[in-house]
Amino acid sequence: MDCEQKAAIVTGAGRGLGREIAIELAKRGNNIVIADLNPEEMSETQEMISDVGQSSIAVQTDLRDPTSVTETIDEALDEFGSIDILINNAGIAGPNLPCEEIPIEEWEETIAVNLRGAFLMTREVLPTMKDQRFGRIVNISSVTGKRPVSQRSPYAASKLGLVGFTRSIASEVGEYDINVNAVCPGSVEGPRIERVFERYAEARGTDSETVKQGEMEKSARVELVKPTSVATLVAFLCSPESEQMTGQDLNISAGKVMY
Numbered sequence: 001m002d003c004e005q006k007a008a009i010v011t012g013a014g015r016g017l018g019r020e021i022a023i024e025l026a027k028r029g030n031n032i033v034i035a036d037l038n039p040e041e042m043s044e045t046q047e048m049i050s051d052v053g054q055s056s057i058a059v060q061t062d063l064r065d066p067t068s069v070t071e072t073i074d075e076a077l078d079e080f081g082s083i084d085i086l087i088n089n090a091g092i093a094g095p096n097l098p099c100e101e102i103p104i105e106e107w108e109e110t111i112a113v114n115l116r117g118a119f120l121m122t123r124e125v126l127p128t129m130k131d132q133r134f135g136r137i138v139n140i141s142s143v144t145g146k147r148p149v150s151q152r153s154p155y156a157a158s159k160l161g162l163v164g165f166t167r168s169i170a171s172e173v174g175e176y177d178i179n180v181n182a183v184c185p186g187s188v189e190g191p192r193i194e195r196v197f198e199r200y201a202e203a204r205g206t207d208s209e210t211v212k213q214g215e216m217e218k219s220a221r222v223e224l225v226k227p228t229s230v231a232t233l234v235a236f237l238c239s240p241e242s243e244q245m246t247g248q249d250l251n252i253s254a255g256k257v258m259y
């Protein structure tokens, strides 16, 4: 299921799911552009990519800034000469507040990174992908939004917004052999979710193990999602085996959401 030697940009690949996706794509023979805010974390990802024998560049990118996005695409093209794969992964959690208490700046920040950032990246790569008559774009959405989660409305709106964006762009560019899909993870194992459990535990006057167990019980398989499961699904959507899949939003949630 190799993607062949292609150039893949992964936003937010300094750590977490983005790093996992970048390494999985590298293992399958792709060269990687790591686009993230954090230079130290990007260097660590670069070392891991080098360990699997692929090339990468790390480009400090702020997805809130259209100029920064343009510069990243220019650097990617200078280095690899093409952009075949774009993974819009970077995201922020946004505020955890009732709607009437959300500061407008926090609403706008969440949309700017999670939704507008994906738009800016997509807008910049499409001319190249159209010229090549090939491209694979995967937007990392979430089951949050499909499934209501109270006090997370900016995040939910941004993530369900990505599903609408995915379908719309997929219908615009399918004839160029450019596929656009969304992946919607449930709660993924790792330090980020452990911090969320600790916050919830504090708020509810309980311990984080109890919160974690409760979260797992919301899924059919009674487990959290493994980062590698998300990464292999993303890689599948960039592979020849998924050629006829576009405009889809695929849940990988251990059965937490089935629609």
Ligand SMILES: NC(=O)c1ccc[n+]([C@@H]2O[C@H](COP(=O)([O-])OP(=O)(O)OC[C@H]3O[C@@H](n4cnc5c(N)ncnc54)[C@H](O)[C@@H]3O)[C@@H](O)[C@H]2O)c1
Binding pocket: 011, 012, 013, 014, 015, 016, 017, 018, 035, 036, 037, 038, 041, 061, 062, 063, 064, 089, 090, 091, 092, 113, 140, 141, 142, 143, 184, 185, 186, 187, 188, 189, 192, 193
């Ligand atoms: N972890 C989960 O349980 C989970 C579940 C569903 C969806 N997701 C989604 O998966 C994606 C990755 O999540 P994660 O858990 O790995 O998060 P994370 O916080 O570990 O990593 C996010 C990365 O995005 C980068 N980033 C943030 N703002 C940026 C900006 N303005 N410009 C460039 N880079 C920026 C950060 O520096 C970081 O490296 C996010 O879109 C998230 O919403 C995560």
